Amino acid sequence: MDCRRSGDVPLYFDGELDPAATREFERHLDDCDECRATLVGLDALRRDVRAAMPRVGAPAALRERLLALAAPARRRHWPAIAAAAAVAFAVGAVATSVWRTREATRDALARDLFASHWRSLAATSPVDVVSSDRHTVKPWFAGKVAQAPLVRDFAADGYALVGGRVDYVGDARVPVLVYRHGQHLIDVFVLGDADAAAVAPTSRRGYTLDPLVLGHQPAAVVSDLDAEELARFAAQLAAAEP
Amino acid sequence: MPVLSWKDAATPGHGAGPPGDDRAAGIGELALRHLDAAYNLGRWLLGNEQDAADAVHDAFLRATASGGSRVDGNPRAWWLAIVRNCCLARLAVHGRERRNVALDQVAAEHGRDAADAVVPPLDEPIEERLEHEQRRALVRHHLARLPPEFREVLLLRELEALSYREIADVLDLPIGTVMSRLARGRAALQKAINPAANEVDDGL
Numbered sequence: 037m038d039c040r041r042s043g044d045v046p047l048y049f050d051g052e053l054d055p056a057a058t059r060e061f062e063r064h065l066d067d068c069d070e071c072r073a074t075l076v077g078l079d080a081l082r083r084d085v086r087a088a089m090p091r092v093g094a095p096a097a098l099r100e101r102l103l104a105l106a107a108p109a110r111r112r113h114w115p116a117i118a119a120a121a122a123v124a125f126a127v128g129a130v131a132t133s134v135w136r137t138r139e140a141t142r143d144a145l146a147r148d149l150f151a152s153h154w155r156s157l158a159a160t161s162p163v164d165v166v167s168s169d170r171h172t173v174k175p176w177f178a179g180k181v182a183q184a185p186l187v188r189d190f191a192a193d194g195y196a197l198v199g200g201r202v203d204y205v206g207d208a209r210v211p212v213l214v215y216r217h218g219q220h221l222i223d224v225f226v227l228g229d230a231d232a233a234a235v236a237p238t239s240r241r242g243y244t245l246d247p248l249v250l251g252h253q254p255a256a257v258v259s260d261l262d263a264e265e266l267a268r269f270a271a272q273l274a275a276a277e278p
Numbered sequence: 279m280p281v282l283s284w285k286d287a288a289t290p291g292h293g294a295g296p297p298g299d300d301r302a303a304g305i306g307e308l309a310l311r312h313l314d315a316a317y318n319l320g321r322w323l324l325g326n327e328q329d330a331a332d333a334v335h336d337a338f339l340r341a342t343a344s345g346g347s348r349v350d351g352n353p354r355a356w357w358l359a360i361v362r363n364c365c366l367a368r369l370a371v372h373g374r375e376r377r378n379v380a381l382d383q384v385a386a387e388h389g390r391d392a393a394d395a396v397v398p399p400l401d402e403p404i405e406e407r408l409e410h411e412q413r414r415a416l417v418r419h420h421l422a423r424l425p426p427e428f429r430e431v432l433l434l435r436e437l438e439a440l441s442y443r444e445i446a447d448v449l450d451l452p453i454g455t456v457m458s459r460l461a462r463g464r465a466a467l468q469k470a471i472n473p474a475a476n477e478v479d480d481g482l
C-alpha cells in the first residue's frame with residue numbers, strides 16, 4: 037500500500053483515464069507489482085459480482101409492449117400517446133404501428149452501421165484483428181459472433197483485406213470485415229437475415245450504405261467509394277465462394 | 279513476470295448497451311436500446327421480475343411524456359434515473375420494508391437460475407459445481423448486507439458498467455461521492471468474501 041499511484045488503479049480499471057494517461061499508467065503497471073496486484077483484485081471482485089448476480093435480458097413481452105408505444109411517440113404529444121396506448125391494449129392492435137416500427141428499425145439500423153464506421157475511422161485502428169493473411173482473421177471471429185463470416189482478400193483486384201472487428205448492430209454482435217481501396221476504408225457488416233432485410237441504400241455525410249451479399253451471406257457495406265468502385269467491389273464479394 | 283497479464287484483467291464493459299448514437303436517438307428508441315439495463319436495475323431494486331417490468335413500463339411512459347425536455351447530460355443516465363425513480367416510487371407505495379429484502383429475493387431467484395444457467399451441465403465435476411455455487415451464494419450474502427448506498431454504486435458500476443459520470447447522474451450525487459462510495463463498497467465486499475486473504479494476492 038505504498039505506491040503513490042495506487043489511487044489510479046480503479047480509475048484505470050474503470051476506464052476513467054484518458055487515452056494518454058491510460059498508456060502512461062500501463063507503463064507503470066509493467067513495473068509495479070503492487071498496482072498490478074490491486075488490479076487483479078478488482079478484476080476478481082468484478083467477476084465474483086457478475087457471477088453472483090447474472091444479468092438477464094428484458095422479457096420479450098415488455099420489449100414488444102414498449103416498441104408498440106415507441107413508434108407513434110415520436111410524432112405525437114403525451115395525451116395522444118396515452119390514447120394510442122389505451123387503444124392498442126384494448127384491441128390488441130399492435131399491427132397498427134408495425135409499419136412505423138419497420139421504418140424506425142431501418143433508421144436505427146442505418147444509424148448503427150454509419151456510427152460504427154465513423155467510430156472506427158476515428159479510432160486508433162479500424163480493426164481489432166489485423167490481417168496478415170485471411171487465416172488469421174477467420175479464426176479470430178470464432179466464438180465472438182454467432183456465425184463466422186466468409187473471409188476473402190481481394191488485394192489482387194485493388195481491395196485489400198485490412199482485418200476485422202466485432203461491433204454492435206442493434207442488440208446483435210456482428211462481424212465486420214475491413215477492406216482498403218486506395219485511401220478509402222470499407223466496412224463490410226455480415227448481417228442476420230432480419231437485419232439484412234431492413235438495409236436500404238442510404239447516404240449520409242458523403243458516405244453510403246448499401247445492401248449486398250458476401251458469397252451466400254447477406255451483408256451491408258459502408259464506405260465513401262464512388263458508385264463505380266463500389267459496384268466492382270460488390271461484384272467481387274458476391275462472387276466469393278466458401 | 280506476471281502470469282496474469284493486466285491486459286486480461288481489464289475486462290471491457292459488461293452491461294454497457296450496444297454503442298449507438300444516444301444523443302440522436304428518439305426517447306423511445308433510447309429507452310429500448312437500454313432496456314436490459316433498465317430491467318436489471320428494476321430487478322435488483324424491487325426484488326422481483328413482475329415489479330421490475332411494471333416499473334420500467336411506468337418509466338417509459340414518464341420518459342416519453344417528458345417530450346423534448348431532455349437534459350443536457352448523458353442520455354442513458356437520464357433514462358436510468360427515471361427508471362430508478364419509478365422503482366423507488368413503487369417501494370414507497372408497497373412499503374419500505376420490502377427494500378431490505380429485495381436483494382435477498384433476487385438472490386434467491388439467482389440461486390435457482392444460476393444453478394441451471396451459469397454452471398455448465400455435467401462436464402463440471404459435482405464438487406466444483408458446488409464450490410462455485412457456494413462462492414456465488416457467499417458473494418450474494420455479503421452484497422445484500424452492504425450499506426445500500428454502497429451497494430447501489432457498486433452494482434451500477436460492476437453490472438451495468440456505467441461510467442462514474444453516469445452513476446453520478448443516475449443517483450444525483452457529486453462524482454467524488456460516487457468514487458468514494460465505490461471504493462468503500464469494493465473494499466468492504468472484498469474483505470467480506472476473502473476473509474483469509476490479505477489485500478495483496480500474489481498467489482496468481
Ligand SMILES: [Zn+2]
Nearest residue numbers: 039041068071
Ligand atoms: Zn504502482
